[in-house]
Amino acid sequence: MSVLVVGLSHRTAPVALLEKVAVSGDALTKLLHDVQQDEHVAETMVISTCNRVEVYTAVERFHAAVNAVTRLLSAHSGVAEEALTPHLYVHYEDRAVQHLFRVACGLDSMVVGEAQILGQVRQALKLGQQEGTVGTTLNELTQYALRVGKRAHTETGIDRAGASLIGVGVELAETVLGGPIAGSRALVIGAGSMSALTAATLVRAGVTDIVVANRTFDRGLQLAQSVGGRAVEFGHVARELAGADIVVSCTGAGRLVITADMVAAAMRGREADRPLFLLDLALPHDIDPAVRLVPGVTLVDLESMQESGVGSATRDGGRRAAIEAAERIVDEEVAAYLEAKRAARVTPTVVALRSKAAGVVEAELGRLAARVPEMDRRMRDEVAQTVRRVVDKLLHEPTVRVKRLAAAPGGDHYAQALRELFDLDPMTPEAVSRADGPERGMPGGRAAGGQVTDLE
Known part of the structure; x- marks a missing residue:
């Protein structure tokens, strides 16, 4: 399942258009469900703030999902597709991950570094969880994005470098009121x-x-x-x-x-x-x-x-340094997230390989016991332990290597090679159940289905 984001923000659309597309309350919930019910969409989350409306989805097919989300945004806003489309941006897979991380850090905000966006992303995730439109893919990604945003604000001071909209408003009020x-x-x-x-x-x-x-x-x-x-x-x-x-x-x-x-x-x-x-x-x-x-x-x-460029990233050197530090954190965390995701995809294959090997070992030990019934219990246990140890040693290096190789771009080919060579089915109940948990390899160690609790 791949992540797709279709949206518009102050960077791509005038406020008058954002005003028409913005959703909240019951309208937001309806948009969530309408997108979710489309045949090309598996999961949905919507971030709707004063300067962005973004629909995040987990999809199998790119073009069909983009068309569906665009059509629904048009229908809900009353803005014709031909008028809406020029202002939309689309990010897919790796770029979608990077975009959400930048949003959570405040790097894509009108006032760069504003901290309120973290709460807005958290609220979007909670609503998706409550409405049942967020599943494993978006839940995992968004919780990770919240941790990235929190790290950026803690380590770089970007929220101090980029004042919130309200802080900017106070500064403007002082200018107008004369002090x-x-x-x-x-x-x-x-x-x-x-x-x-x-x-x-x-x-x-x-x-x-x-x-x-x-x-x-x-x-x-x-x-x-x-x-x-x-x-x-x-x-x-x-x-x-x-x-x-x-x-x-x-x-x-x-x-x-x-x-x-x-x-x-x-x-x-x-x-x-x-x-x-x-x-x-x-x-x-x-x-x-x-x-x-x-x-x-x-x-x-x-x-x-928006027109006056409030929150411009070039206002002073200290601010630029904080933004650059936050950008480095995003790059680092995107790489770590994608590496972990790629490595996690090979886990069911590795589990299937070990399960198949264990089945072969047990079958052969059973045949040995039938052919040599005079072996006493101590001897059978010793033989069984030796055979299992040999199999474990033979499988150890290949499984370690395939996990490491799978973490690199294009690493899925190694898992595919294993499946072909050993005739493996990574979708067997045992392989899926043993691979589905905190040990899947995602940084942070949270189970895929967990609710947002640690950042509230």
């Missing part, structure tokens, strides 16, 4: 993980007056209490705009939460020289882009961040 935002009043709309991170970032920046508005009041209250702020009903957003200096919205509502008329009314009720900074982290937009026409208002959204 540090400590003492400012902030309105946070939404109470999800991104909103919680926003509130925590604002507190660290010295903002002590934080108002949280959420469709579910209790969740908004919980977030507000965690940062020493206050919660308001979602319907009071328009009223709270008038007193805010900073507004950050990330609701996933799929519709406009703040309109130009709401902002214009809020600005009429405040000092003429008091600017308002709005940060829209939602996809689709929470805030109407037309608010930019209101005097004194600055709106930063994902599209404007």
